[in-house]
Amino acid sequence: MRSDELVGQVRAFLAEHAPATTERLEFLRARFDAGLAWVNFPQGLGGMDLPRDLQPVVDGELAAAGAPDVPLPRVGIGLGMAAPTMLRHGTVAQLRRWLRPLWTEEEVWCQLFSEPGAGSDLASVSTRAVREADGDWVVDGQKVWTSTAxxxxxxxxxxxxxxxxxKHEGLTYFACDMSAPGVEVRPLRQITGEAEFNEVFLTGVRIPDAHRIGEVGQGWQVARTTLMNERVALGGDPVPRGDGMIGLVVRKWRARPELRTAAGRDALLRLWVAAEAGRLTAQRLREELAAGQPGPDGSAVKYANSHLNQEISGFELELLGDEALRYDDWTMRRPSRRDWRERTSGYRYLRARANSIEGGTSEILCNVIAERVLGLPREVAG
Amino acid sequence: MISLRYSDVEDELRASVRRVLADRAPWQAVLARVESSDPYDTGLWQTLAADVGCAGLAVPQDRGGAGGSYREAAVVAEELGRAVAPVPHLGAAMATAALLSGQDCGLLAKAAAGEVLAVLALPLSTRPGAGLPGTVTADGERLTGAVGGVADALPADLLLVPANGGLWAVSREAADVSEVISLDMTRPLADVTLAGARATRVADAAPAVAAALLAGTVLLASEQLGIAEWCLDATLAYVKRRQQFGRPVGSFQAVKHRLAQLWVAVTQARATARYAAGCLAEGDPDTAVAAALAQAHCGPVAVQAAEQCVQLHGAIGFTWEHPAHLYLKRAKADAIALGTAAHHRDVLGDLLTIDR
Structure with missing residues (x-):
């Protein structure tokens, strides 16, 4: 389909569902049903089997008409990780049940992967799923670092x-209803003072076999789809130059001449160069993906971004000096969104430490790049 | 939006240049030549400039060129960097950019066709935007003075010399061009001395030199990318093959992680070099930022790659008979050529109003 034909379809949709007079949720559901949610998804599942790079055509038309906002694609556990995993490994019935409320955000998803004893070595998870006589499953174990649980x-x-x-062959992948009896969520306080994460205790949780995603024993292959998409998601969506952490620090530099030193200027420009190089690299990766060329793993972008954020946030504290010695709030709370821009520099510095741990540590990412991209041999069989 | 990918035409051009270089400039031949009395391979340059058409890539057809663009010229620079080929492509490209910025004087078409090798007589370490050296003066149509550390002057037919606000063409025979023992053996420098040399004014110096330095920084970034790619590829091949403790040294995490990090850096260098070439090709208003960014990023990456190449080859990488040193010397010299990374960061600060 050409982009002008797609524009025609979007306009026809808008004529039937005027944003000004349609309630937000109703609009989003209708948009999903019209195949305009994610055009690269299959027909009947929010898409039209079109190339992914036609999505901005839809988004642009809808935004111009004042349509309600939807979350950015590839962000969040539901949109970014659960949905692509289901699309690859789920049944049609599962896709029909879960995708629409996931996309409209009526149902939030989280990821029960890591355990106290299974971090980087994720395949060693010990949470047990035992099959009952009726074919359904009973799950017992403990999960950890679970955002939005x-x-x-x-x-x-x-x-x-x-x-x-x-260990890689004894795993199975499920969708778990978080309101089921036996699921207990406890906040896990982090070094910033707040709790984005949780510990999740699973005690005799019953999961219907219909909620199994992929074959029994194929859980590791399914999980790898999720992890790959997690790294793409963490690698980021298109951003304009000077956005994000580097933009915040550059604006501070411009607004506060009294903080400037010659050494500080060169340090800031080093970070600007690294940020812009990273931004262009992500842009090039997206171009390659859009052209259908299997680009290198998003691991590289995720690796570079996490270290860059750490360096920029560390620089910000040194730039501010005295002011950086004051923190805003150590109260244990649940951040409702990632409000890092409004917090103190110390918060940004501390939060950025997680960037090189969450979604695969930098050490694991280096192994992934070395083995899968560069073809270097594994160190030990694991 | 500037495309950061390589087009099919660019891929084909790369393949033909790589074939020529594999045939004519394998590293053993490069090493033998740089130790000879004739360190530049003028025959190879003739083939590339005239037969493959590399000299006129960035020159429009109506001015006697091949009607390509700086995107293709940058791909050629990558390949020449990969081979550390001893050819005067950087000097030629900068002189062509200088001539392209001015009125036609008959020289551009000859340079673009590879018939005449013209080279800009400026020190290789000249920093864009830092002003002209002013060490040569014109008296009528006679030039007197000296320029030290000029790249690609040794094989040149013509030198383009800035003096008294003009850019002057001086025949190679009218100048004293003496070879310098150079850190980078594959691009040896020369000191140029003029004693009342007869000259013809071909352009105004300031815009011509600015255009030459801009094109030079952009192409140099792609050359640096090529150097880094060769170093990474050669090191990968070696650590997969080299056995110690009963297994390939490339299986040790200390080695793997360095190479993974280097690969990330090279991937980023490719994006910045492509962006700079695309901007220059399309006359984008962001070209000055793109060029300074590419230089600030690619120079250090090429040095990092060459240093890691020596280190991860172990002792063999420190020997004269292994090509790693040719790349290390080129990479380090390139990091100083046309302004260091620190200079380009300073330029970026001014362009981006990140003020002092």
Whole structure:
């Protein structure tokens, strides 16, 4: 389909669902049903089987007409990770049940992967899934570092279904209803003082076999789809030059001449160069993906961005000096959104430490790049 | 939006240049030549400039060129960097850019066709925007003075010399051009002395030199990308093959992580070099930022890649008989050529109003 034909379809949709007079949720549901949610998804599942790079055509038309905002594509656990995983490994019935409320954000998703004993070595998860006589499953175990678990209706869950099999072969992947009996969510306070994450205790949680995603014993392959998409999501969407953390510090530099030193200027420009190089690299990766060329792993972008954020946020404290010694709030609270721009420099510095740990540590990402992109041999069989 | 990918035409051009270089400039040949009395491979340059058409890529057809663009010229620079080929492409490209900025004087078409090798007589370390050296003066049509550390002057037919606000063409025979023992053996420098040399004014110096330095910084970034790519590829091949403790040294995490980080840096260098070439090709208003960014990023990446190449090859990488040193010397010299990374960061600060 050409982009002008697509524009015609969007306009026809807008004629039937005027944004000014249509309630937000109703509009979003209708948009999904019209195939305008994510055009690269299949027909009947919010899309039209079109190339991903036609999505901005839709978004631009809808924004110009004042349509209600939707979350950015590829951001968030539901849109960014659960949805692409289901699309690849789920059944049609599962896709029909879960995708629409996921996209409209009526149902929030979280990810029950990491455990106290299974971090980088994720395939060693020990949460047990035992199959009952009726074919359904009973799950027991403990998960950790679970963002948004306290808001989520659903979780993607990786559990061990066969302890006697080799560790990568004994896993099965499920969708877990977070309101089911036996699911307990406890906040996990982090170094910033707040709690984005949770510990999740699963005690005798019953999961219908219809909520299994992929085959029994194929959980690791399914989880890899999620992790790959997590790294793409963390690698970021298109941003204009001077946005994000570097933009914030540059604006501070411009507004506060009294903070400037020659050494500080060169340090800031080093960071600007690194940020812009990273931004162009992500742009080039997206161009390659849009052209259908299998670009290198998004791991590289995620790796570079996390270290850059850490360096920029560390620089900001040194630039501010005395002021950086004051923190705004250590109260244990639940951040409702990522409000890092409004917090103190110390918050940004501390929060950025997680960037090189969450979604695969930098050390694991270096292994991934070395082995899958550069073809270097594995160090040990694991 | 500037495309950061390589087009099919660019890929084909790359393949033909790489074929020529594989045939004519394998590293053993490069090493032998740089130790000879004739360090530039003028025959190879003739093939590339005239037969493959590299000399006129950035020159429009109506001015005697091939009607390509700086995007293609940058791809050629990448390949020449990969091969550390001892050819005067940087000097030629800068002189062509200088001539292109002015009125036609008959020289541009000859340079674009590879018939005449003209080279801008400026020190290789000249920093864009830092003013002209002013060490040569014109008296009528006679030039007197000296310019030190000029790249690609040794094989040149013509020198383009800035003096008294003009850019002057001086025949190679009218100048004293003496070879310097250079850090970068594959691009040896020369000291140029003029004693009342007969000259013809071909352009105004300031816009011509500015255009030459801008094109030079953009192409140099792609050359640096090519150097870094070769160093990464050669090191990867070596650590997969080299066995110690009963396994390939490339299986050790200390080695793998360095190479993964280097790969990330090279991937970023490619994006910045492509962006700069695309901006220059399209006359984008962001070209000055793109060029300074590419230089601030690619210079250090090429040095990092060459240093890691020596280190990860172990002792063999420190020997004369291994090509790593040719790349290390080129990379380090390139990091100083046309302004260091620190200079380009300073330029960026001014362009971006990140004030002092």
């Amino acid at each position: 306290h808001e989520a209706q659903w979780a993607v869950l990786l559990a061990r279904s066969d302890p006697s099999a080799p």
